[in-house]
Every structure is written in C-alpha cells, then in structure tokens.
Amino acid sequence: MDGISFIKMHGLGNDFVIVDGRSSPVEINEPLAQAIANRRTGVGCDQLIVLEPSSAADAFMRIWNPDGSESGACGNATRCVGALLIAGKRRNTVTIETLAGVLTASTAPDGFITVDMGEPSLAWEQIPLARAMDTLHVDYRHSSGLQDPVAVNMGNPHAVFFVPDAEAVDVEAIGPAIETDPLFPERTNVSFVSRKADGSLRLVVWERGAGRTLACGTASCAAVVAATRRGLIDRKAAIWMDGGRLDLEWRADDNHVIMTGPIAVSFSGVIALPPRVEAA
Numbered sequence: 001m002d003g004i005s006f007i008k009m010h011g012l013g014n015d016f017v018i019v020d021g022r023s024s025p026v027e028i029n030e031p032l033a034q035a036i037a038n039r040r041t042g043v044g045c046d047q048l049i050v051l052e053p054s055s056a057a058d059a060f061m062r063i064w065n066p067d068g069s070e071s072g073a074c075g076n077a078t079r080c081v082g083a084l085l086i087a088g089k090r091r092n093t094v095t096i097e098t099l100a101g102v103l104t105a106s107t108a109p110d111g112f113i114t115v116d117m118g119e120p121s122l123a124w125e126q127i128p129l130a131r132a133m134d135t136l137h138v139d140y141r142h143s144s145g146l147q148d149p150v151a152v153n154m155g156n157p158h159a160v161f162f163v164p165d166a167e168a169v170d171v172e173a174i175g176p177a178i179e180t181d182p183l184f185p186e187r188t189n190v191s192f193v194s195r196k197a198d199g200s201l202r203l204v205v206w207e208r209g210a211g212r213t214l215a216c217g218t219a220s221c222a223a224v225v226a227a228t229r230r231g232l233i234d235r236k237a238a239i240w241m242d243g244g245r246l247d248l249e250w251r252a253d254d255n256h257v258i259m260t261g262p263i264a265v266s267f268s269g270v271i272a273l274p275p276r277v278e279a280a
C-alpha cells in the first residue's frame with residue numbers, strides 16, 4: 001500500500017496536515033483533500049498544506065480547504081510552515097511562496113513566528129465583490145440584522161463585521177449564508193469582531209470552505225486592517241480568537257501586515273492510500 005507522510009501542526013488550534021512534496025511530488029485533488037481533512041474518516045484538519053518546490057522562495061505552499069477548494073493564503077499555516085523551514089534550513093528567516101505571492105517568516109521571542117503577510121487589497125474588484133462599492137462600508141445586510149461589513153483581501157477574501165459582542169453571534173447559522181452570498185463571487189471568510197475595553201479585538205471566524213475554526217491568521221490580518229480603517233484602533237492590536245491570541249500590526253511605512261503568534265507540532269504519520277488499479 002502506498003502512503004503519504006505528513007506532520008500535523010496547529011496555530012491556536014487552527015490545525016493542518018502538512019505534506020512535503022518538495023523532493024517527490026504529491027498529487028492531491030479535490031476528493032483526496034476532502035478525504036484527508038475529514039475528521040471522522042481521514043486524518044482531520046482545517047487545511048491540508050502541501051509543500052512544493054519553488055524558484056521564487058524556499059518553498060511553495062499549496063492550501064486546500066476541507067471542502068476541496070484551494071485558497072491563496074493561510075496565516076496560521078504560514079507560521080507553521082515557516083517554523084518547519086526555519087528548522088530545516090537553520091536560518092532565522094525563510095520565504096514561502098503562495099498563490100497570492102511570496103511571504104517572509106522569521107523567528108520571534110518565546111518560540112513564536114512572525115510573518116510579513118504583505119499588503120492588503122482594498123478595491124472592490126480585488127476582494128472580489130460582485131459590484132462596485134466602498135469596501136469600508138459594504139452594502140450587505142443579513143436577515144439577522146448584521147450589516148455593513150468591511151471587505152479586505154489578504155490573499156483571500158474577508159468580510160469583517162463589527163458587533164457589540166462577537167461571542168453572542170450565532171456563527172454556525174449566519175456564517176454559511178454570508179460565505180456563499182452572490183455579493184462574494186469567490187465566496188468569503190467571515191469574521192465577527194468586537195473591540196474590548198483594553199483596545200484588543202475579540203474575533204470569531206467562519207472560514208470559507210472550512211466552517212468555524214478556533215483561529216484564522218488571515219482573518220486577524222483583515223481585522224486589524226478593517227478596525228484601523230474604521231478608526232477603532234491605531235494599526236496595532238492583540239487579537240483574541242477561540243484558540244488564543246495573535247499580535248497584529250498594519251505598518252504605516254510599507255503598508256504590510258505583520259502577524260506574530262505561536263505554532264505547535266501535534267504528531268506525524270502516514271496517510272495510507274489504496275493500491276492503484278491498473279486499467280486492463
């Protein structure tokens with residue numbers, strides 16, 4: 001029986017099956033990604049991450065959601081992959097190519113990893129939205145009364161709703177409707193964010209193609225950008241998600257979003273694959 005070796009890692013409980021296809025290619029397709037991510041019958045994860053060779057960076061990182069769709073960005077996985085590459089290359093800084101561009105990951109104090117997540121895209125066509133509008137006040141209203149999100153693209157689309165209490169939102173009921181609304185032609189990740197008295201942000205996320213997760217790195221990037229644009233914070237914030245805290249800064253000098261947080265290794269193993277049946 002053939003098999004695919006993997007390492008299971010997570011960032012704040014946002015968990016990944018990471019497969020290294022840099023020296024021998026690993027062929028993943030939509031049904032195989034779904035099967036591996038399935039928590040009952042597969043290994044189980046929020047995203048399947050496949051490393052491939054890159055001519056532009058230390059590795060190319062392909063990101064598969066549990067529904068078999070691909071994404072251009074995953075902040076928490078970038079920290080995890082960054083930590084793996086930093087250990088393997090014995091350097092403090094590595095580069096990671098994604099469908100959305102090349103990112104830089106570096107060591108930070110306390111075993112944390114910092115990732116330069118690049119510049120946010122803020123034009124409606126770049127989110128993308130279905131029609132022209134101001135992304136600081138998106139013309140969307142859900143039947144629950146939730147409305148007026150900020151749209152941000154961090155290599156993937158995000159709709160950020162500011163609410164009095166993020167923990168009170170019925171995310172499982174509302175998230176899927178917003179994710180698949182025709183206003184978002186590529187669907188969207190959905191965040192519910194409230195500002196706490198100490199200036200930090202509480203964020204609850206519904207991820208495109210994955211559902212509710214304990215944390216989302218790109219959602220925290222989108223939240224720091226959206227909260228800054230709305231005048232709620234001054235470019236920096238601790239962002240608290242169900243799985244813990246990330247520290248975010250949207251730098252004024254180069255417009256880049258910088259994310260710092262923990263990573264953890266859970267276990268490693270081999271995904272068994274049924275033998276190939278050759279055509280007669």
Ligand SMILES: N[C@@H](CCC[C@H](N)C(=O)O)C(=O)O
Pocket residue numbers: 014046047063065070071072073074075076077156157189207208209210215216217218219
């Ligand atoms: N967990 C991720 C985001 C993963 C991709 C997302 N679901 C999408 O489809 O864009 C993160 O940490 O950013």
